[in-house]
Amino acid sequence: MLKRALALPALKRVLQNFAVLAGGRAVGGVLGFLSTLLSARALGPDGFGTVAMIGAYMLVVRAFCNVKPFEAIVRYGVALDEERDLDGLARLLRVSLALDCLSALSGTLLATAIAWWAREPLGWSDETARIAVGYCSVLLFSGTATASGALRIFDRFDAISIVQAASGLWRLLGVGLLVLSGHASIETVAAVWASSQLVQYLGVLWFGAREVAARLPWSRLRGPLELRRMGQEHPDLWSFLNVIYWQATLDMVPKSLGTLYAGALLGAEGAAMYRIAREFANVVAKPAVLVRQAIYPDLARLRHRRDHAFRHVVVSMAALMGVPALLLAVVSAWWGDTLLALTVGASFAPASAVLTWLIAAATLELAAAPLRPAGYALGVAKAMLGIQALASVLFIATFQLLTPSLGLIAPGIATLVLWATSLAGMAWTVRRALAD
Numbered sequence: 085m086l087k088r089a090l091a092l093p094a095l096k097r098v099l100q101n102f103a104v105l106a107g108g109r110a111v112g113g114v115l116g117f118l119s120t121l122l123s124a125r126a127l128g129p130d131g132f133g134t135v136a137m138i139g140a141y142m143l144v145v146r147a148f149c150n151v152k153p154f155e156a157i158v159r160y161g162v163a164l165d166e167e168r169d170l171d172g173l174a175r176l177l178r179v180s181l182a183l184d185c186l187s188a189l190s191g192t193l194l195a196t197a198i199a200w201w202a203r204e205p206l207g208w209s210d211e212t213a214r215i216a217v218g219y220c221s222v223l224l225f226s227g228t229a230t231a232s233g234a235l236r237i238f239d240r241f242d243a244i245s246i247v248q249a250a251s252g253l254w255r256l257l258g259v260g261l262l263v264l265s266g267h268a269s270i271e272t273v274a275a276v277w278a279s280s281q282l283v284q285y286l287g288v289l290w291f292g293a294r295e296v297a298a299r300l301p302w303s304r305l306r307g308p309l310e311l312r313r314m315g316q317e318h319p320d321l322w323s324f325l326n327v328i329y330w331q332a333t334l335d336m337v338p339k340s341l342g343t344l345y346a347g348a349l350l351g352a353e354g355a356a357m358y359r360i361a362r363e364f365a366n367v368v369a370k371p372a373v374l375v376r377q378a379i380y381p382d383l384a385r386l387r388h389r390r391d392h393a394f395r396h397v398v399v400s401m402a403a404l405m406g407v408p409a410l411l412l413a414v415v416s417a418w419w420g421d422t423l424l425a426l427t428v429g430a431s432f433a434p435a436s437a438v439l440t441w442l443i444a445a446a447t448l449e450l451a452a453a454p455l456r457p458a459g460y461a462l463g464v465a466k467a468m469l470g471i472q473a474l475a476s477v478l479f480i481a482t483f484q485l486l487t488p489s490l491g492l493i494a495p496g497i498a499t500l501v502l503w504a505t506s507l508a509g510m511a512w513t514v515r516r517a518l519a520d
Contacts, residue, residue: 115252116280119259120363123277124356124428126259126268133356135274137208137347138216140340140359142195142281146226147336149191151329153180155380157233159460160318162384165237172317174305177230177296179314183325184227195220205348215271219278225285231292236381240295247287255280320463327465330473331456337476338445338499342483346495349487357435358495360428365442380457387461394458395518401454434492441496448503455510462517471509475502 124132157180164173196217203213235243258276262268296305314321339362347355386394424432424439459468479502486494 115249115256117363117366119252119256119276119280120360121427122256122259122263123268123273124360124432126263127270127273129353129356129431131270131273131352133347133352133354133359134208134212134270135277136343136359137352137355138212138219138274139277140343140355141199141216142220142223142278143340144336144344145195145198145220146187146191146223147333147340149194149223150187150226150229150332151183151325152229152332153183153325154229154233154236155328155460156180156321156325157230158236158381159324159384160321161233161237162381163388166385166388170300174300174307175310175314175317177234177300178305178307179309179311180230180233181227182309184230187229188224188227191223191226192220195223207347207351212270215274219274222278222282222285225282225289228285228288228292231288231296234292234296235288238295238299239381240291243291243295244288247284247291250287251280251284254283324465327469331465331469334469334472334476337479338502342479342495342499345480345483346492349483350492354492357432357492358438360424360432361435361439361442361496364424364439365446380460383454383457383461394461398454398458398514438492438496441493441500445496445499445503448500448507452503452507452510455507455514458514459510459517462514464513464517467513467517468510471506471513474509475505478502478505 123135127135157176161173161176164170164176199213199216199220203210208216232244235241255276258279259268259273262272262276343355343359343362346358350358383394383397386397424436456468459465479498482498482501483495486497490497
């Protein structure tokens with residue numbers, strides 16, 4: 085009883101941060117979801133599939149070039165902030181900012197170079213490749229990890245919510261104006277999608293810079309990177325960043341890479357069906373990302389203090405997320421095709437075949453959401469990566485083997501296999517780490 089009572093304030097804090105994030109993400113998610121449905125109705129399966137593949141391509145390249153230093157800011161910055169070690173925090177932010185600049189520049193150059201090479205395997209025309217190059221130019225502003233990490237350790241989740249809502253509103257208004265004016269095309273819709281991504285990047289950079297400037301004098305932020313000193317102060321920093329990099333890259337496998345893979349195996353129309361089904365499934369799965377973002381700083385604090393509330397927070401959040409999603413999976417099995425026909429048109433009704441599988445997978449993803457940040461806080465990040473790597477291999481193998489015989493259902497089954505493997509593996513690893 086005492087441990088449970090001690091856990092309540094920590095759980096309340098996590099839920100408050102989650103509610104703030106969920107509020108903005110819900111608004112942004114609904115607006116983005118509506119803009120996706122509107123884009124699909126305006127372009128049809130083939131045109132929408134092309135835009136979806138271009139967007140997925142940009143996100144895959146970004147994941148490949150982004151080492152996600154904001155995770156390191158949260159892991160190490162929480163302790164530095166609590167101990168008021170402003171010099172140490174400034175050194176951490178300088179290194180993270182350098183990584184941000186490197187990832188943004190390399191991502192832009194790589195996306196431009198590969199777009200022309202990738203057009204043949206993906207079935208893109210020269211015009212589609214040209215649009216993809218323009219879309220990926222927003223990657224120049226994608227170095228937002230430092231700003232994002234700072235907002236999290238300083239409990240400015242409200243700023244992140246504002247940016248999410250603004251980006252979704254921009255995209256919906258843009259696509260809506262195109263439809264009303266009769267100028268909706270692959271090129272114009274792709275331009276609106278890219279500009280909404282730019283709004284998100286610039287918003288995070290703006291809020292993050294303001295928050296850091298308010299807490300740390302610029303004199304502390306200026307100076308050399310001091311990479312050797314960083315390695316001495318945080319011996320496992322570079323190992324941790326390496327794990328996070330590959331973890332973020334693997335996260336793209338069932339999402340953006342899945343869209344590209346569906347396009348390669350099933351054509352632009354297959355990519356469109358998969359992307360629309362994923363959009364509906366993401367309504368269920370989206371809170372998983374929010375849980376990971378909201379819970380990680382507090383789990384890091386609880387672990388730093390050796391607080392017994394750690395286990396209760398993880399188990400409680402897993403149950404709170406997974407049970408409601410299971411009900412939605414049951415509903416989608418009965419009314420998935422009707423929902424798709426009413427929202428994006430009868431031409432997208434075949435996507436219902438994969439929708440139920442993806443929502444079932446989203447249920448498992450939600451239940452697993454607190455486990456990865458728990459693993460990071462417990463110091464078993466490499467084990468988390470190994471589990472995700474195994475799950476991703478099983479996803480690709482299932483996708484490849486079943487698609488010739490099952491068609492569009494195969495990606496759904498593959499996604500379910502991925503999250504079932506991830507949930508089982510991460511739960512076992514976290515339990516074992518807590519027992520040690």
